[in-house]
Amino acid sequence: MKAEIISIGTELLVGSILNTNAKFLSETLAENAIDVYRQSTVGDNIDRIVAAFREAAARSDLLITSGGLGPTMDDVTFEALSKFISKPLALHRPTYRAIVSRLKRHGFQMTKLITKQCYVPQSVKVFQNDHGTAPGVYCETFYQDRKVQVMVLPGPPREMEPLFTNQALPYFKKKIGLSGAKFLIRSVKLTDVTEVQVAQKVPDLLRLKPPATVGIYAKPDEVELKIMVKDNSKKQACRRADRIEKTIRTRFREKVATIDNETLSSVIGQILRKNKETLALAESCTGGLLSYLVTQTPGSSDYYLGGVVSYHDRIKILELGIPSDQIKRHGAVSRVVAKKMAVNIKSKFRADYGIGITGIAGPSGGRAKKPVGLVFVGVASKQKVFCKKMRFFGNRKEIQSHAAHRALDLLRLELLK
Amino acid sequence: MKAEIISIGTELLVGSILNTNAKFLSETLAENAIDVYRQSTVGDNIDRIVAAFREAAARSDLLITSGGLGPTMDDVTFEALSKFISKPLALHRPTYRAIVSRLKRHGFQMTKLITKQCYVPQSVKVFQNDHGTAPGVYCETFYQDRKVQVMVLPGPPREMEPLFTNQALPYFKKKIGLSGAKFLIRSVKLTDVTEVQVAQKVPDLLRLKPPATVGIYAKPDEVELKIMVKDNSKKQACRRADRIEKTIRTRFREKVATIDNETLSSVIGQILRKNKETLALAESCTGGLLSYLVTQTPGSSDYYLGGVVSYHDRIKILELGIPSDQIKRHGAVSRVVAKKMAVNIKSKFRADYGIGITGIAGPSGGRAKKPVGLVFVGVASKQKVFCKKMRFFGNRKEIQSHAAHRALDLLRLELLK
Structure with missing residues (x-):
């Protein structure tokens, strides 16, 4: 399973904003044992987005886009998707009704611009956006006789992240019947040491080969050792990571400051x-x-x-x-x-x-x-x-x-x- | 002049780090009136990097890479460049000597791994890295009978940013004889209004066509109106941006909170x-x-x-x-x-x-x-x-x-x- 991430937005190409979406999606896919083969960023332009779809579809099985679903005229991702999968845009009534009632609760009225966000290509799976108006969609299509999955997500991280994690990704995994293969990533962070000092103390770990590897990354205030284990059993993967973590702890003792999301x-x-x-x-x-x-x-x-x-x-x-x-x-x-x-x-x-x-x-x-x-x-x-x-x-x-x-x-x- | 940015590093594809380099390069290029057509991220793999070079060269005039110049075996960007431009790698003696003497000053010795960083494709222009060991390089080549410029930069932002700003970009602009055309970007940030409220008050500005355009972006605590003006004269561009800024100020008064880098x-x-x-x-x-x-x-x-x-x-x-x-x-x-x-x-x-x-x-x-x-x-x-x-x-x-x-x-x- 090879995935590609296509970030859409001219603001990314002129460097106005940081592409946190590509990082978030890549990280979440890695944890689910889905390899990201390429990340691309294109501007808000139908033809260029379609070209990016085609290039990615020729290489990979799953294309995930974020951005370009906003209410203004420069947001054209759904139009590009419509062109790529040859399905016309149509008003998605459940989305429309959901937005009208949510707006009402907050004392706002539906506008023409927001209505535009409710037009999605026909016969795709639609995910309601609980934190914004534009919905996410999922569909399957054929490109050069290969089956390709496409997931289109909104751009704002507040909207994209829960929509992807809670709806789109679980739906996709069930649909595709993804095996339980898990990619376990554990991050061990060391303080008060340099990258070279760490590397010299764990040459054996850095040479490990899949399914269990260890990477080293220097960060501003710490050095990270990243343990990566691929296994069909989560329990097995955990046990393997535990053993490696124990080795690191024995060698660095109190210099091991945090694990994973700890700060x-x-x-x-x-x-x-x-x-x-x-x-x-x-x-x-x-x-x-x-x-x-x-x-x-x-x-x-x-x-x-x-x-x-x-x-x-x-x-x-x-x-x-x-x-x-x-x-x-x-x-x-x-x-x-x-x-x-x-x-x-x-x-x-x-x-x-x-x-x-x-x-x-x-x-x-x-x-x-x-x-x-x-x-x-x-x-x-x-x-x-x-x-x-x-x-x-x-x-x-x-x-x-x-x-x-x-x-x-x-x-x-x-x-x- | 169309540019593309190729970020190289498996750590980006698994979402371990944020791609701040793509943002920095895009922003700096935009300010120099060089359009970024595409950003891509590929892993540390010679063939995939060469493929990315070829795809980008078929579309754009200037390719800028960052990353993959480190001392370890997974850093292969120079090897990929060597393959793409068909020039063998050779030890670059001035770089070698500069690094040896810098290491000496800090009480360190040259190592085999650092020596590897001094091998660059023959007959390219080399930029010394004042904040690290791997140098940056620039070269011109022909791809499908089109002339293409290639700039290869180190990955760590602390090294890449000064090398690009102080050496590679000025050298490139002089070499290419880039006209004084300037792209002026001015960011006007409004507080206590929603994106829709702003859009409704400046529909005329949002419809402006180049050389002067206005974009609208919703951010967590503000709405940004970005004025973009292309002009050969910096003074003219400024005057034009001033007029647009004045219009925005008249319509939003004290809701205009900050301009450009102000906070x-x-x-x-x-x-x-x-x-x-x-x-x-x-x-x-x-x-x-x-x-x-x-x-x-x-x-x-x-x-x-x-x-x-x-x-x-x-x-x-x-x-x-x-x-x-x-x-x-x-x-x-x-x-x-x-x-x-x-x-x-x-x-x-x-x-x-x-x-x-x-x-x-x-x-x-x-x-x-x-x-x-x-x-x-x-x-x-x-x-x-x-x-x-x-x-x-x-x-x-x-x-x-x-x-x-x-x-x-x-x-x-x-x-x-």
Whole structure:
């Protein structure tokens, strides 16, 4: 089973938006053991879309498009599909009725432009879009005497993702009678190591051949080892991945930070919740990012009390109780201040752990002795307080992100002790 | 001049990473009046890469690839290029020497794998990679009697972006003698309106034909009108875009929030800095995101004092002075509390403006009367305080993001008064 993804939209070709749909579809197909052979992006133009359909149909069995189903005149994907499968467009009444009643519930009326979205090629399978107006469709056709499946999905990720996952993909798998063959992907993320250091410690794993392989990917704040196992039995695949994961854990121990969808924030949350402990944060250069990362984990209110963003030195003095003479003597970006921030936010908020971050995110404000990218992270626990001096590279946003992630990782390591 | 982008890498086809390179290249080409006709993604496989070269060469004049130049055996882009242009690979000595001396400076030695990266097809133009080892190359070839330009770039964005912008693109433009034709793109973003409302107010602009067109795009927190003007004179193009922008401003007034790379955060920053006024924030459900967005603007320390993330009710009471009986009576998510948060953070931090946000980000914690997505934003200025009740849809992250952006927009509108 070879699949191709065709992303439709001139905004992609002029680089206005990132193609997150191709990533999402590819990832979901990979997990379902469907190989993606090619991804293409074409503009909103009937002939070009039809040409893309034909090229892909000559190579692959399943074509999945996203985009070009909107209400405006430049959205022509259904017209292109109609041409490719030689079926005229017709008003799909169930879709029309569903949209009218949904609009009514929200106090809106049907418009001519939205009605246009209800015209789909005759005799295709239609999937209602629960998060927007344009429906998704599925059909089978013949091209050069080969049977080809076509799935047409809306462009906005909020609409496309649930429609594909909950409706189109299950329908397709049932229709095609796809075997239970599963492609299990497990992502093991390591922190505080370089790609080369990781590669040198697992040369045997990187040389594994299908059905079980391990890939290595360097990411901004971590190195990912991706375990990929293909097997007819999910249980077997899991067992095999477990064994490989165990090998990685034995070699890297606490440097294994997260598995799959875990984040540093969710891992910290699990430990804090289990220990019934609480956390408070004092941030300067990260400006609230650290706090935001912690609160991205649902249920973080169980252990996260809150924080202070002390952007101005006055707030460091008044709210965090940093003596002004210490700021004068050591500078706001210093080991002394980072430690004091961590200790004082901990006691002020009556938390079990406190973190303080101060640094120079840039682009200006750097000096020879204290360059852009210099960051101090203080961590205070019940027994002690310590501080790490770090130096990051990149733009302002990257430095803020690196600093926040490293701070979370320092806390994680402390919690594991 | 028609260009195509070929992204190379199996990690893209299995959805491990987002294709930011295609966006970056497309955007940069658009700004240089080079049309991107197609984007494709293929795996790390010589024959498939050559096939992609051939298909693209049959349609377009310039092919740009990124990826597949790494040190490991699965990186085969140079081999594919060698096959496509029928020139054998040969060691490129200047690249080799440059890498050896750079590695030496960092205390590393040349390895066999890195040496592999120095083999490029004979007689191509080579661009040194200042941020990595694999060089970029440019060459011209004939395919089906048509002259085709090929540019091969490394995959990591940190390496590819400067190499393309500073070396490959200028070299290409000079070589080809590209006319000064400029494609001016101006993005006008509107807040607090729907795509349909915008479309209904500018049907004339949406019908414009080249050389000046206007496109409409719905984004999560705004609607974008993109003005695109092609002209030989940059000044003329600017003047034309100015006229269209003026029309949009006349019709939407203060709903025009940002132009081009401006963000709500940078627009607010400009006004606050001009007025020499300051801002303080009190957040609950956004968990620090609002503060982080404000501090993403370089120089925000000029007007942003800081904030309190009062995630636990105890912090709302102790740090923000919300009377506990008010929380009991109205709930932490209420108009009363949002207003009080705004007023109290303003006076506590001695700022000119204060914002308070409280809401239910979900996924749990919602009730019939106070559902997930309910958010109150309070804004306090010198003269007054007001509160907006809002309801957002989506997952936790989306609700946090919507709330933070709407809060920034409310402040923007208040600052404009």
